[in-house]
Amino acid sequence: MTERLWLPSVGTARPWIGADTLAPSTNDFTFALLSDRTGLARPGVFERAVEVLNQLYPDFVIQIGDAIEGYTTDREVLASQWQELDDILDALERPLFRVVGNHDVSNELMRDEWVRRHGLLHYHFRYADTLFLVLDTSDPPQALEDVAGDLTPERLAELHAMVESDPEAVRREFEALADWDSTMPADISDEQIDYFERVLADHTDARWTFVCMHIPAWQGDGHPALERLRKTLGERPYTMFAGHIHNYRRQVLHGRNHIRLGPCGGAWVRTGDEGNFDHVTLVRMTPAGPRIANLVLDGVLGVAGGTYPPPSAKGHP
Numbered sequence: 682m683t684e685r686l687w688l689p690s691v692g693t694a695r696p697w698i699g700a701d702t703l704a705p706s707t708n709d710f711t712f713a714l715l716s717d718r719t720g721l722a723r724p725g726v727f728e729r730a731v732e733v734l735n736q737l738y739p740d741f742v743i744q745i746g747d748a749i750e751g752y753t754t755d756r757e758v759l760a761s762q763w764q765e766l767d768d769i770l771d772a773l774e775r776p777l778f779r780v781v782g783n784h785d786v787s788n789e790l791m792r793d794e795w796v797r798r799h800g801l802l803h804y805h806f807r808y809a810d811t812l813f814l815v816l817d818t819s820d821p822p823q824a825l826e827d828v829a830g831d832l833t834p835e836r837l838a839e840l841h842a843m844v845e846s847d848p849e850a851v852r853r854e855f856e857a858l859a860d861w862d863s864t865m866p867a868d869i870s871d872e873q874i875d876y877f878e879r880v881l882a883d884h885t886d887a888r889w890t891f892v893c894m895h896i897p898a899w900q901g902d903g904h905p906a907l908e909r910l911r912k913t914l915g916e917r918p919y920t921m922f923a924g925h926i927h928n929y930r931r932q933v934l935h936g937r938n939h940i941r942l943g944p945c946g947g948a949w950v951r952t953g954d955e956g957n958f959d960h961v962t963l964v965r966m967t968p969a970g971p972r973i974a975n976l977v978l979d980g981v982l983g984v985a986g987g988t989y990p991p992p993s994a995k996g997h998p
Contacts, residue, residue: 718766743815743922746894781795
């Protein structure tokens with residue numbers, strides 16, 4: 682395969698922005714990951730991440746899901762949430778690929794709206810000799826109680842109102858909702874895995890495969906659909922990325938990196954320092970494989986310098 686970039690053939694609704702502006706690449710390239718902006722977005726943090734990515738200027742960016750609050754059946758509220766995100770992403774100077782999160786498609790109305798706006802819920806693309814599989818872990822969408830235990834829509838609305846006035850109380854309540862190291866409520870249909878099995882059969886020459894999903898389906902007892910995918914991947918070199926938990930953790934499973942990203946403006950859910958930072962992840966593809974670096978937002982300053990931490994970085998624990 683000689684194309685530098687291969688994308689699925691879709692209509693005007695696409696889960697990427699600006700992919701047609703990607704420059705021809707060698708097999709040595711860099712991409713970045715943006716993690717969870719929601720639930721309960723802390724103002725200014727995701728915006729700061731966009732500033733940082735413009736300074737780092739990777740070839741492209743993957744947003745790992747939960748970009749809007751969701752959990753609404755009000756069409757006007759939903760439209761305003763997407764508009765708010767669009768206004769933020771208008772400042773991003775690099776191509777963006779989207780991964781769907783549970784907050785983005787938390788009911789059938791929202792799922793239909795995603796399809797109307799972005800077309801595909803799961804898909805793949807290839808850049809140079811590297812294959813990217815983008816999974817939908819809300820297939821079908823999960824109810825609020827499935828992903829957040831005893832949290833009710835009414836209590837969620839109350840927590841929204843508390844984000845700025847009492848962020849510590851919000852963090853404590855979120856942390857008490859679930860065992861964040863347990864088996865995750867991911868939903869991945871057999872039809873999705875059928876699709877990715879065909880994709881892998883068509884791309885046996887890929888040097889590396891990145892599997893991107895929102896909910897880390899590998900945690901705890903795992904997920905049977907993910908086991909099917911892992912069996913198909915076989916001995917290929919691959920790396921899995923997810924978000925959802927708002928706490929960074931790397932696990933080596935079956936000899937492969939499985940990385941859940943920390944937050945990028947979503948509510949804090951962990952006490953202590955380990956894995957508890959707002960960041961972007963930079964992945965440099967080299968002849969020897971990927972080199973992965975996590976850049977804490979407060980530690981990146983532009984050419985003008987400035988104060989440390991930057992005043993635009995808000996919501997620290």
